[in-house]
Amino acid sequence: MVLTVVxxxxxxxxxxxxxxxxxxxxxxTSESLREAARLQQVRFEEGATPESDYRQAQSQxxxxxxQVPELERQIVRQENLIxxxxxxxxxxxxxxxxxxxxxxxxxxxxxxxxxxxxRPDIRQAEQNLVAAxxxxxxxxxxxxxxxxxxxxxxxESAQLSxxxxxxxxxxxxxxxxxxxxxxxxxxxxxxxxxxAAQREALYSYQKSxxxxxxxxxxxxxxxxxxxxxxxxxARNVAALVRFRELAVLRYREGATIYLEVANAEQxxxxxxxxxVTVQSQLFQSxxxxxxxxxxGWLDEAEKLSSGSISPVK
Numbered sequence: 001m002v003l004t005v006v007x008x009x010x011x012x013x014x015x016x017x018x019x020x021x022x023x024x025x026x027x028x029t030s031e032s033l034r035e036a037a038r039l040q041q042v043r044f045e046e047g048a049t050p051e052s053d054y055r056q057a058q059s060q061x062x063x064x065x066x067q068v069p070e071l072e073r074q075i076v077r078q079e080n081l082i083x084x085x086x087x088x089x090x091x092x093x094x095x096x097x098x099x100x101x102x103x104x105x106x107x108x109x110x111x112x113x114x115x116x117x118x119r120p121d122i123r124q125a126e127q128n129l130v131a132a133x134x135x136x137x138x139x140x141x142x143x144x145x146x147x148x149x150x151x152x153x154x155x156e157s158a159q160l161s162x163x164x165x166x167x168x169x170x171x172x173x174x175x176x177x178x179x180x181x182x183x184x185x186x187x188x189x190x191x192x193x194x195x196a197a198q199r200e201a202l203y204s205y206q207k208s209x210x211x212x213x214x215x216x217x218x219x220x221x222x223x224x225x226x227x228x229x230x231x232x233x234a235r236n237v238a239a240l241v242r243f244r245e246l247a248v249l250r251y252r253e254g255a256t257i258y259l260e261v262a263n264a265e266q267x268x269x270x271x272x273x274x275x276v277t278v279q280s281q282l283f284q285s286x287x288x289x290x291x292x293x294x295x296g297w298l299d300e301a302e303k304l305s306s307g308s309i310s311p312v313k
Contacts, residue, residue, distance in 0.1 A: 040258070
């Protein structure tokens with residue numbers, strides 16, 4: 001329960017800071033477009049520009065301005081959500097750094113799969129095995145893969161990527177030995193008796209192990225892919241900033257119509273909002289990683305980074 005609350009609060013706070021940043025972008029853009037619309041109105045009234053340019057500028061301003069109250073609404077709802085998660089009355093949430101200032105720990109190479117054993121669902125499944133008089137030591141040796149979860153730069157290891165893949169549902173176990181994940185015969189007979197309670201407890205244990213590895217792999221893949229998407233989106237924003245500058249210059253020199261400027265402004269605004277969205281998704285993947293690892297793994301990761309513990313080979 002505590003693990004879920006901590007991860008949920010972290011994820012919700014990241015989303016709150018993303019909304020704050022998007023609100024800043026919407027306010028800044030709408031103020032800029034308000035001035036552009038005013039200038040276009042003056043030029044139209046002076047007969048220096050067609051009404052279409054003025055109306056285009058006015059429409060752009062209204063579109064950006066409409067985002068402000070919508071984002072403010074979402075921020076209030078997000079603050080109330082965080083308050084509820086913390087068991088507090090609805091109200092404003094104190095802010096720390098901006099979303100651009102948020103920092104998350106590095107994910108080191110060689111995180112051992114044994115860290116997943118602290119997950120509440122696995123611990124509960126182990127207790128169920130004990131209650132059913134099954135041999136937890138034998139079950140763990142037979143069903144829990146002992147592998148390195150992460151490779152260089154904190155990316156998923158080849159062992160994790162290959163885990164549970166294919167029809168054989170096997171993992172590498174020990175020194176070149178391959179063990180089946182599911183085997184209705186020889187292995188199962190070692191860890192359970194024929195009673196239904198033991199069979200149910202063992203199935204639950206198997207299912208919790210698969211869920212743990214899948215959750216961790218999903219979070220790790222999200223972290224890597226959202227990171228790549230964020231970098232691409234940052235380059236897109238930079239390109240659109242330059243495109244807008246060139247469009248404005250061309251318009252002032254009479255080389256293009258205002259529609260090109262309007263399109264450039266709208267494209268940049270959308271890209272800036274999308275960049276913050278992807279940034280939020282990236283940071284939320286860390287909260288999901290924390291949840292998938294069962295919490296409390298940061299101390300072990302720090303030891304691993306400093307070489308204090310040995311990763312699984």
